[in-house]
Amino acid sequence: MSYLLPHLRTGWAVDQAILNEEDRVVVVRFGHDYDPVCMQMDEALSKIADKVKNFCVVYLVDITEVPDFNTMYELYDPCTVMTFFRNKHIMIDLGTGNNNKINWALTNTQELIDLIETVYRGARKGRGLVVSPKDYSTKYRY
Known part of the structure; x- marks a missing residue:
């Protein structure tokens, strides 16, 4: 499903995407299109993009x-998802201890929408760290 989402092919393009977006959260999936975990994440991201x-x-x-x-x-992980707002990295407390990024496939589209909406609302209020609506600290994250 990665063909449905825009790819950034240079470091400059990544910087510009993060810098130039004023009013929306920028979600960047770092990884490989052929990786199974990235494929799952890309499918979920493509379903919610619209x-x-x-x-x-x-x-x-x-x-x-x-x-x-x-x-x-x-x-270092096969798939990493990070969020940015107004050129600032927005951290998410998922209950996992790593607030910088999501490094597994979130396949539930409604959870992903809720998470991005929480990031957006928190970032608009000036928060650099938002708390996820769901705690992902358990062994089974789904």
């Missing part, structure tokens, strides 16, 4: 093609 287009924009970045952010964002 529903959240008023307050969110979704981009995909191949971490081999664009390695510029691998060290900066510690992109």
Whole structure:
């Protein structure tokens, strides 16, 4: 499903996508289109992209093609999703201990919409850390 979402092919394009979006949350999925975890995440993101287009924009970045952010964002997992608002990284307390990113496939589209909406509402209020509507600290995240 990654072909349904826009890809950013250079570090400059990633920077511009994050910098130039004034009113919406920028969701960036870092990973590989062929990775099974990324495929699941891409499918969920493509299903919700039209529903959240008023307050969110979704981009995909191949971490081999664009390695510029691998060290900066510690992109060691097969699939990593990060959120930004007005050129600021918005952290999410998911209950997992890692507030910087989502590093598994969130396949429930309604949970994903709720999460992005929570990020949007918190970021508009100036919060750099928002609390997820669901606690993902259990072994089974789904």
